Amino acid sequence: MADYNILNYGAQPDGITNNSEVIQRAIDECTESGGGRVVIPAGNFLSGTLILKSNVDLHLESGAILTSSIRQEDMIDFARNFKDENEDVGWEGGCFLCAFHQENISITGLGTIYGQGDKIFYDDNSDGGFNECPLNIRTELRPRTTFFEDIKNLVVKDITFKDAAFWTLHMAGCEHVIVNGIKILNNQRGANNDGIDPDTCKDVVISNCIIKAGDDAIVVKNSEPMAAKYGSCENIVISNCVLYSHDSALKIGTETFNAIRNVILSDCVFRDCSRGVGIWARDGAIIENIHIHHISGNTKRYADCPERSFAPRWWGKGEPIFISSTYRNSKHKFPGKIRDITFDHIYMKCESSIFIAGEEDSRIKNISIQNINLSMEKQGTQPADIFDEQPSERNVYPHAIPVVYSRFTDNLEVDGSVKYVEPYNILDNRIYEIEDCSNVNISIKERE
Numbered sequence: 107m108a109d110y111n112i113l114n115y116g117a118q119p120d121g122i123t124n125n126s127e128v129i130q131r132a133i134d135e136c137t138e139s140g141g142g143r144v145v146i147p148a149g150n151f152l153s154g155t156l157i158l159k160s161n162v163d164l165h166l167e168s169g170a171i172l173t174s175s176i177r178q179e180d181m182i183d184f185a186r187n188f189k190d191e192n193e194d195v196g197w198e199g200g201c202f203l204c205a206f207h208q209e210n211i212s213i214t215g216l217g218t219i220y221g222q223g224d225k226i227f228y229d230d231n232s233d234g235g236f237n238e239c240p241l242n243i244r245t246e247l248r249p250r251t252t253f254f255e256d257i258k259n260l261v262v263k264d265i266t267f268k269d270a271a272f273w274t275l276h277m278a279g280c281e282h283v284i285v286n287g288i289k290i291l292n293n294q295r296g297a298n299n300d301g302i303d304p305d306t307c308k309d310v311v312i313s314n315c316i317i318k319a320g321d322d323a324i325v326v327k328n329s330e331p332m333a334a335k336y337g338s339c340e341n342i343v344i345s346n347c348v349l350y351s352h353d354s355a356l357k358i359g360t361e362t363f364n365a366i367r368n369v370i371l372s373d374c375v376f377r378d379c380s381r382g383v384g385i386w387a388r389d390g391a392i393i394e395n396i397h398i399h400h401i402s403g404n405t406k407r408y409a410d411c412p413e414r415s416f417a418p419r420w421w422g423k424g425e426p427i428f429i430s431s432t433y434r435n436s437k438h439k440f441p442g443k444i445r446d447i448t449f450d451h452i453y454m455k456c457e458s459s460i461f462i463a464g465e466e467d468s469r470i471k472n473i474s475i476q477n478i479n480l481s482m483e484k485q486g487t488q489p490a491d492i493f494d495e496q497p498s499e500r501n502v503y504p505h506a507i508p509v510v511y512s513r514f515t516d517n518l519e520v521d522g523s524v525k526y527v528e529p530y531n532i533l534d535n536r537i538y539e540i541e542d543c544s545n546v547n548i549s550i551k552e553r554e
Contacts, residue, residue, distance in 0.1 A: 107163075108142035110135060112151065119149025121173060124180060126154035136162050141210070146170040146217060154180030158205040158213075158254075166217025166265060173220045174202035176271060178247050185253075185331075199272050200249040205257055212261035221251045223269040227296050236409035236487050240297040240320060240352075240417035248272040248298070255279055256336070263287055270296070274319070276303045278329070279336035283310040289317075294352055294378075296320035297417035301351075306332035306339045306364065315347045322357040323349035323379075326369055328391060333363035344371040352408055352420050355379045358393060359386030360434070360497060362442050369396045376403030380422030382454060387431040387442035387468065388497070396447045404455040406485040419502070423494045424457030426480060429473065431464040432498045445471040452478040452522075457490050457530075459507050464514035466542070471516045478522035480509065484530045509550050510538040520548045 113119075115128040132144045133156065141161025148169030154177075158164060166172060175181065181200025202221065205211055213219075226244050233239035250272040254260055256279045266289040267274050274290050277283055285302060292299040301317035303325045304310045317323040324347075328339045349355040355376040358366055376382050382405050383398055405426055410419035422428065427449060431441045444464070452475070460478075464470040484490070493505040505511075509524050524537070537550045 108136070108139065109145050110142060111145045111147060113147060117151055119151055121150035121152055123152060124154055124175060125151050126156060126180065129153055129156055133157070133159055133162055146172050155182040155184070155201060156203050158203060158208065158211050160208040161210045163212040163214055166215035166219070168216040170215065170217030171220050172217065174222055174249060174251060174271070176222045176225060176245070176247060176249065181247070181249050199247060201253040202249050202251050204253045205255070207256045209258040211254070211257055211259070212263065213265055214261070214263045216264055218266045218268050219251060220268045221270040221274070223271040223293055223296055223299060226271045227293055232411040232414050233409040238295070238409040238487065239411040240420065241293065241295045242416060250274070250276055252276055253278065258282055260284070266291065269293065270299045272298050273300045273303055275301065276305060277307050277310070278305040278332045280307045281309055283307060285310070285312045285315065287314045289315070290319060292319045294318055294320050294350060300325050303327060304339065304342055305329050306336045308339070308341055310342045312344045313346050317347065318350040320352045322353045323351040323355050325357045326366060327359060327361040328364045328366055329361045330363045330389070338365040338367065340365070340367045342369045344374065346373050348375045348377065349379065350377045351379045353379070353422055354381040354384040355403070356382070356398070357384045357386070358396060360388045362387050362389045362391040362393060364391050366391065366393045367395045371398045373400045376401060376405065376454070379403070379405050380408060380420045380424065381405055381428050382426040384422065384428040385430070385444060385447065387444050388434040390439050390442050392443045392445070394444070394446045398449045398452070400451045402453045404485065405457065407457050407488040407490065409487055421494060421496045423492060424490065425459060425461050426452065426454040426456045427460045427462070427475065429462045429470060430495055430498070431468040431470055432495055432500060433465070434497055435499055441465065441468045443468065447472070448474045449478065450476040455481040455483050455485065457483070457485060459509060459511045460520065461493070462512040462515050462518065463495070466514055469514045469516055473515060473518045475520045475522070478520070480522065480524045481527050482509065482524060482530050483527035490530070508536040508539045510548055512538070512543050512546065513541040515543045516545060518543060518546045518548070520550060523551045523553045525553045
């Protein structure tokens, strides 16, 4: 395999010079010659948008830092033709590393890809001094770190992503994807700085990763423009990861414009998340055959600043499990269907309910939660007194916190135990609250 060292093309490791032209030339020559490694050596290399090509391994050596520009003139409008009704998708923000309709692309090595999110996020102290709500932003231009569309055989291995300004690793319509041994170290109060987003992808394995993000750590979704082009999102395996997030450790949805099925998450640790696993149907499709097992960790509620227009609150109030099928808003269509979901061997310290809630015309079916061991324990600064169904017409509203809450669910089984740890404030002593459900079997024992 031939190496194409960017120093030989005139790259300057000063963190100031925009090296996009010379790095792009190395990438282009590499792919035109049949493939090889484009080598980023030790040093800090600033660049605008780079477009990766087939049979190219972008290899960052130990000590290498590839820094994303955050100037609009250095970014391409990679999504100018995308249309999406959902807010906060951020197609307009530009992208640092991208590729379109290629094959055999990899990003490897022990170096760092730096998004300069720390130059964009700042604390405006609008949450009353709790220092927990989403950070504010200095600029509307927040390029996502990567966007890979319709790539066959994509590998991301060993690399560190640091301080993303928007989504970090976004794979859209890709097939045969391996993500192994990477670290994503984002600001844990940064809105929209998701870790890994498999969007309308097929055959994806994510393993042995450490992800710290303000927004969701891993998001399996089916966005509107990608669903129209590539269909369903399926066959996703996630294992042996440590996931930190002020939103969900694993989120499935909310963007559900085509089916999401065959997702397995196992042997992971969730740390300081607003939610453990969240599953949302909002846009009319089916979510099915989701299996979660052997999870340990904690969930907690963080402070909000609802009077602010930008990122007023996190989604989640400390639920270990959240399954929701409801209307996004009054203008939206039928939410979709959620069915055939299993959880087992879950050990979580949490501040809110196992929440499973559909609607009369969008009932949730066949949910099995076995061997779940919860400790209801106050960990943060906020009380346990509200339900959160964002984004939806129901939104956020006061409610007592049972261990299990279910609405419009058919065939629900829950088996496990709960421990209340002082000073957790029990607003009522119900183990469960059931509304308009059928064939429910809940066995939760209170333990010392």
